[in-house]
Amino acid sequence: MNRLKPFAYFEPTTLPEAIEILAAKKGAAFPLAGGTDLLVRMKRGVIKPSTIVNLKRIEGLDQIKKEPGRGVRIGALATFSAIEDSHLLRLSHPVIAQAVSVLACPSIRNLATMGGNIGRASPASDAAPFLMILGATVSLKGPQGERELGMGEIFSGPGTTASRPAEAITSLLLPDMASHSGAAYLKIGRREGMDCALAGVAALVTFSGGKREAEDTKIALSAVAPVPMRAKKAEKTILSGRLTEKCIREAAKVASEEISPVSDMRASASYRREVVRVLTYRALMTALQQAREG
Amino acid sequence: MKISIDLTVNGERHQVDTTPWITLLELLRETLHLTGTKEGCGLGECGSCIVLVDGRPVNSCLMLAVDARGRQITTIEGLVSNGDLHPLQQSFIEKGAVQCGFCTPAMILSAKALLDENPDAGEEEIKQTLSGIICRCGNYKKIIEAVRTASDGKADS
Known part of the structure; x- marks a missing residue:
């Protein structure tokens, strides 16, 4: 049996209580959300926390609710299944249910949480790209109070975030999508189910009133750089011209050139570049189609 | 503790x-x-x-x-009630969906969760539902067939 080593255990029922414990234990304590990553790394011996602070008993941390005038707030402890099934999110940000449906598998999505995914800061996160194109902000709470970080600021390196000691991710705010917008997330793994992305691409297109030029576009990539990244040069390519198929083809090429992929057991760097080119093209075309209909 | x-x-x-x-x-x-x-x-x-x-x-x-x-x-x-097998257990036996049996409990329980929510689930939904379970005997074809037999299968017809 693959077992966990003993640890000290806390089950706070309020956020201030959780932060107090995390602060008192100074880095030796790990917050537990869904556990699908933390418990795996503990079993593998990659990390050896002396203390676990289970956040699941804190009421309200898993809520998904509308914030009038601002967007939709997703609690850090909301599971990906709850996010995928959320009627509210299906209407406000349809790309999310589409993206989440390719994240791991149903039984993992029933456990894994949005906050845990961001806190893990995996370069191959399936959630980070869609959060980036949607302009999400991450709320953190720590001993010094609350603050918000943009998705462009939250990751500081592979597996590390810009959070301060004893700070916990409490929620994410997704601004409402503009009208005439479309978005898509596409990924390729070595097999269809239950695999890490060897490259993932999220793309958003917002039309201006005339539906010829793009008013806004965002492209975000995972698994092709030390942290999930925006393809800002490719975005510029789209915004500087007419929104034609040729322009999208060019932007996809630019995206494949501005990444810094590694060769590893999943894929070679050159294959990742090729995959990014193809997926960026497809994701932009899908987003464009939706924006036209929206 | x-x-x-x-x-x-x-x-x-x-x-x-x-x-x-x-x-x-x-x-x-x-x-x-x-x-x-x-x-x-x-x-x-x-x-x-x-x-x-x-x-x-x-x-x-x-x-x-x-x-x-x-x-x-x-x-x-x-899953057995009053000594009777669950319809999924029955169809796994009938379709030969059990080889070594190690993944079978997970396959049957996941399929049950799907069919409880959507009794008409079609092949694509069944595949999605079972996507996180590895069958090292490679018996996927018969497993999917067994779940389809237990489902009404209307979604595919």
Whole structure:
């Protein structure tokens, strides 16, 4: 049996209580959300926390609710299944249910949480790209109070975030999508189910009133750089011209050139570049189609 | 560090003493002696340890037993009622969907969760539902066939 080593255990029922414990234990304590990553790394011996602070008993941390005038707030402890099934999110940000449906598998999505995914800061996160194109902000709470970080600021390196000691991710705010917008997330793994992305691409297109030029576009990539990244040069390519198929083809090429992929057991760097080119093209075309209909 | 928890397994309430580092999988197999639930990798990759928690499939190797407090757990042992096999168990036998049997409890429980929610589930939904469970015998074709037989299968016709 693959077992966990003993640890000290806390089950706070309020956020201030959780932060107090995390602060008192100074880095030796790990917050537990869904556990699908933390418990795996503990079993593998990659990390050896002396203390676990289970956040699941804190009421309200898993809520998904509308914030009038601002967007939709997703609690850090909301599971990906709850996010995928959320009627509210299906209407406000349809790309999310589409993206989440390719994240791991149903039984993992029933456990894994949005906050845990961001806190893990995996370069191959399936959630980070869609959060980036949607302009999400991450709320953190720590001993010094609350603050918000943009998705462009939250990751500081592979597996590390810009959070301060004893700070916990409490929620994410997704601004409402503009009208005439479309978005898509596409990924390729070595097999269809239950695999890490060897490259993932999220793309958003917002039309201006005339539906010829793009008013806004965002492209975000995972698994092709030390942290999930925006393809800002490719975005510029789209915004500087007419929104034609040729322009999208060019932007996809630019995206494949501005990444810094590694060769590893999943894929070679050159294959990742090729995959990014193809997926960026497809994701932009899908987003464009939706924006036209929206 | 002992913690006493209350949980319902296959309709029966249990109060058990456990420790925070015990997973639901260990509790089921070693404390409650329900060995139908299997450990494959123990790391959430193979799906062998899937049980239903409040009707939804989860990898029991990645859930702390303390988080099962107050929840309804269904294991493969809970599917027989009054000595009669569940229709999914029956169709797995009829279609030859069981080879070594190691992934079977997880396959049947995941399929049950799907069919409870959507009795007409078609092949694509079945494949999606079972996508996190590895069958090392490679018997996927017959497993999917068995689930389709148990479903009304209207979505495909």
